[in-house]
Amino acid sequence: MLRRLDIPYVALNPGASYRGFHDSLVNYLGNRSPQMLLCLHEDHVISIAHGYAKVMEKPMGAVLHSNVGLMHGLMGIFNAWGGRVPMMVVGATGPVEPEKRRPYIDWIHTAKDQGALLRQYVKWDDEPRSADGIVEAFLRGYQITASTPRAPVYICLDAGLQEEPVPENFHIPTAERYAPISPACAPQAQIDAVADLVRSAKNPLFLFGRGSVDQGDWDRRVELVEAAGAYVMTSTRGKAVFPTDHPRHAAPPLTWLDASAKPIVEAADLIVSFDWVDLNGTLRQVNRNSDQLASTIVHVTQDRSLHNGWDMGYFGLPPADHPIDANPDAFVGQLLDALRRRGRNGSTWDGIARVDPGPAEFSPNRDKEIIPFDLEVAVMKVAEGRKVTLANNNIGWSTRAYMIRGPLDFLGHNGGGGIGAGPGLTIGAALALRDSDRTVIGVMGDGDFLQGVTALWTAAHYQIPALFIVANNRSNYNDEIHQAAMAKDRGRPPENRWIGQQIDKPAPDLAGLARAQGVEAEGPVENVDDLMAAIERGLAVVDAGRPYLIDARIALGYTKKIVTRGH
The missing domain is CATH 3.40.50.970 (Thiamin diphosphate (ThDP)-binding fold, Pyr/PP domains)
Structure with missing residues (x-):
């Protein structure tokens, strides 16, 4: 299943609970497509898969030993959840059937519901009970983790089931008909409404938050900003989404609003958030009662589909005159097409200059210290x-x-x-x-x-x-x-x-x-x-x-x- 899903690597720290799986990787697949990456700690299994996914926007495999290995990897899975990256986390338990358990060790490494350890910060989890169930779990897990908004999934394998003979008439389908879901677009009426707002705005501000690493998506963001006459802000917490030396990039990437960037947000008559992380936290730095801001606010995000009652990573509830349930990059393309039909915006942000990041020089005491x-x-x-x-x-x-x-x-x-x-x-x-x-x-x-x-x-x-x-x-x-x-x-x-x-x-x-x-x-x-x-x-x-x-x-x-x- 990993090979058919085109997963090139699996990071792992060995454990007896998945010895059947391990043997198949080595002796059935020949340790290629996927290749195993041996790690010295389960934390690294997850963080390496996380770093890979940031670049590729596709999942790597991350394999964790039963119970204790999963516990080691939990912090990294939480990081990956917060980073909204895809990841196929494979764990193990058991044997589930008690008569198959070795004395002591198999008992303390068997849990009734391992998924309960991480269910609040993965997108989906499963513990399949048959060979056919394993096939479906991997197809479904890949489809879920690779569809936006992305986040890890967890599949827990029964140690006993791994070592059972394959049943007769066992079928493994190809993956082509189980592809990830296409990024969601916005209805045309919402696109037209936002395009009209952008066209009439004097000081439009685009907050680019989460976005893909695709060069085409990057180019469309730049073209959209230039067509809209908007200023742009980005965040140090997110990946690269817009050139920071572009004349419309209003201020150095934000951690918090500083005194130089705050007046730009205050002057904006239209704020469009493209999946900006913690939008309400940013707006409250301008007005503690964010619902009283005079700006028209458009908030484009699908992230609410991942929000639950355990993890407060949904942040404060932002006010939005136009809440739009769409993938931010898909929305950029739609909005750009609408603005092309309407013509360029005349906004120039007259009187409000972008923040100069200042000189980029080494410190005066460079011969004595490093700051x-x-x-x-x-x-x-x-x-x-x-x-x-x-x-x-x-x-x-x-x-x-x-x-x-x-x-x-x-x-x-x-x-x-x-x-x-x-x-x-x-x-x-x-x-x-x-x-x-x-x-x-x-x-x-x-x-x-x-x-x-x-x-x-x-x-x-x-x-x-x-x-x-x-x-x-x-x-x-x-x-x-x-x-x-x-x-x-x-x-x-x-x-x-x-x-x-x-x-x-x-x-x-x-x-x-x-x-x-x-x-x-x-x-x-x-x-x-x-x-x-x-x-x-x-x-x-x-x-x-x-x-x-x-x-x-x-x-x-x-x-x-x-x-x-x-x-």
Whole structure:
């Protein structure tokens, strides 16, 4: 079924609960189409599949051992759910029939309803009870995960059933007649209404949130903006959806609205959200009572079909004068056709200039230290001479220096905020782009790296080329900010914020940890000139088809302001 569904890889950490499945992958399929990728931890199984899906927008296989393996992988599945990526997660349990269980171990690794562990953050799950049921589960699971809005699915295999003889007259259909559902379009009446709104708007603002990496979809977004005379905003939390150096890109990609970007949203008489993540949270930064905004609001999203009562990833309920249930990229194409018939909008946003991102230069003390923004400038300089895919970025990354010019330039946030995913996400993206002309770079904090470091073994073993840059401030710095805020609220000394946060005395040997996984590495480097020299050495290794890691010791701080609760 995996082969017929054209799934090229399955990441796994071995487990006896799926030994029948494992044998079939090796001895029946010959470990090709799909090929197994051995991982040292189930977290990496999921994060690698997640990174791959960000690039390909197609699912990879991710195989997890019964109960305990699934528990290890749950955080990564939550990240993938939040990132809205497709994924075929295959688990196992049992044997379900008690007479087939070995003493002790098979009993503690059998559960009546493993899907209950993750049902609230997958799109669908199943536990088939027959060979025919397995076939249908894979066909249905692929169709569901690959249809928009995308999210992981989970199929749990009975360990006993895996080892049963195939029944007589067993039939495996081809996959052509079970294809994913085409992205949903909007009714023509809604398209015409929005086209008329855009045509008459003086200051239209498009918020591009989730969108595909297809070059045609990218080009249509640009053409739509130019036809509409709109300003555009994008988010650091999402993948690349629009060129950030385009004259209609109003401000550097948002984490939160800052003082320079807020007036643009305030001045908009029409706001069109193309599956913008947390639309109400953005609007409330302009007016706490978002329903009182004077702007006409159009919200195009299918994401509500994934909303449930457990996960609050649906965010605040946004006001919308025109709520539209459609795929955002399909809607872009429809709206563009309508505007072509009507002619270009005359909007110029007179008197409101786009926000200048400012100079993209290294810090004045570059010979003595590396500040967080220096890492962005360094990646920018690499991108001046080659196609770069930024597969991961550390907290506070602003994208003020590194310009996004194509759909694979930036792969966005990890989706759920789960730490330890950065290495695996980078490896998964590099796997997807291994035969391309792109250089994959993953920038990650030291805390993220330390929790995911053994993922690098998979990159070394399978020769997956990527450049890992660890932004090493030797601290769980995001929580230092929270502790400082807490201390100020309570009238206590904020100087104590570092206690229980700093990763120092001793400082972990990050390059040594990478080398222990078989990855070439260097560092710590502590000034910009040494960083750039290390990057040149690292790129030579990556160009030769191998991974490389740099430990970059950076000063405490963030490029962008990080907002804590109530502050």
